[in-house]
Amino acid sequence: MRYHDITKDDMKNGDGLRVVLWLSGCRHQCPGCQNPVTWNPQDGLAFDEAAKQEIEGQLEKPYISGITFSGGDPLFPENVAEVTAYCRELKGRFPGKTVWLYTGEVWEDIAGFEVLHFIDVLVDGKFEREKQDNLLHWRGSGNQRVIAVQESLRRGQMVLHDIS
Numbered sequence: 439m440r441y442h443d444i445t446k447d448d449m450k451n452g453d454g455l456r457v458v459l460w461l462s463g464c465r466h467q468c469p470g471c472q473n474p475v476t477w478n479p480q481d482g483l484a485f486d487e488a489a490k491q492e493i494e495g496q497l498e499k500p501y502i503s504g505i506t507f508s509g510g511d512p513l514f515p516e517n518v519a520e521v522t523a524y525c526r527e528l529k530g531r532f533p534g535k536t537v538w539l540y541t542g543e544v545w546e547d548i549a550g551f552e553v554l555h556f557i558d559v560l561v562d563g564k565f566e567r568e569k570q571d572n573l574l575h576w577r578g579s580g581n582q583r584v585i586a587v588q589e590s591l592r593r594g595q596m597v598l599h600d601i602s
Contacts, residue, residue: 439461439462439484439485439516439517439520439521440461440462440463440479440480440481440482440483440484440485441459441460441461441462441482441483441485441489441509442460442461442462442473442475442476442481442482442483442509442510443458443460444457444458444459444460444489444492444493444496445457445458445460446496447502448506450576451506451508451538451540451576452503452504452506452536452538452559452576453503453536453559453576454502454503454504454536455501455502455503456502456503456504456505456506456538457493457496457497457502457504457505457506458505458506458507458508459485459489459493459505459506459507459508459512460473460476460508460509460510461476461482461485461507461508461509461510461511461512461514461517461521462476462477462478462479462480462481462482462509462510462514463476463477463478463479463509463510463511463514463516463517464476464477464509464510464511464514464542465511465514465515465542466511466542466564466565468542468564468565468566468567469567470565470567470570471565472565472578473508473509473510476509476510477510479510479514479516479517485520490524493505494528494531494532497528497531497532497535498532502535503535503536504532504535504536504537504538504558505528505535505536505537505538506537506538506539506540507521507525507537507538507539507540508539508540509540511540511541511542511543512539512540512541513539513541513542513543513548513551513553518551518553521539521553522551522552522553522556525537525539525553525556525557526555526556528556529556536558536559537556537557537558537559538557538558538559538560538561539553539557539559539560539561540560540561541560541561541562542562542563542564542565543562543563544562544563545560545562545583545585545590545596546596548562549590549596554587554591555591557587558586558587558588559584559585559586559587559599560584560585560587561576561577561582561583561584561585562582562583562585563577563579563581563582563583564581564582565578565579565582566579566580566581567579569581575601576601583596583598584598584599584601585597585598585599586598586599586600
């Protein structure tokens with residue numbers, strides 16, 4: 439797995455102050471994407487122990503609400519196994535922190551993915567330029583959904599996250 443950046447004290451990619459891991463690799467390549475530099479899975483840096491230490495150092499701070507996985511697409515096929523393992527590790531080590539994940543995939547296609555057991559909020563769907571709305575919370579276009587993952591898993595159906 440490769441990544442492009444680790445953003446600290448981010449307020450735009452989930453609730454509260456967050457650390458964001460911007461992963462490499464995306465097969466959706468949405469026109470108008472805010473981050474096309476992340477599309478190539480070979481670009482960026484190898485996700486190594488130094489990157490983990492940087493992230494975990496941020497998560498140890500009491501004012502950091504959690505981590506957001508973005509990109510690129512964290513659910514790009516070459517990323518899924520390592521993202522799943524790291525989300526599992528983080529939830530075990532930082533149970534009070536939330537995990538958000540942005541993907542171009544839709545809930546209906548990934549509802550069985552193991553990684554969902556370690557994610558609190560999922561923002562799903564491809565960015566669609568014609569549905570872009572700068573007033574939306576935590577998403578770029580109206581087709582994208584902000585999903586309460588654990589509640590969705592408990593109910594056996596997709597439940598939207600309260601964004602009020």
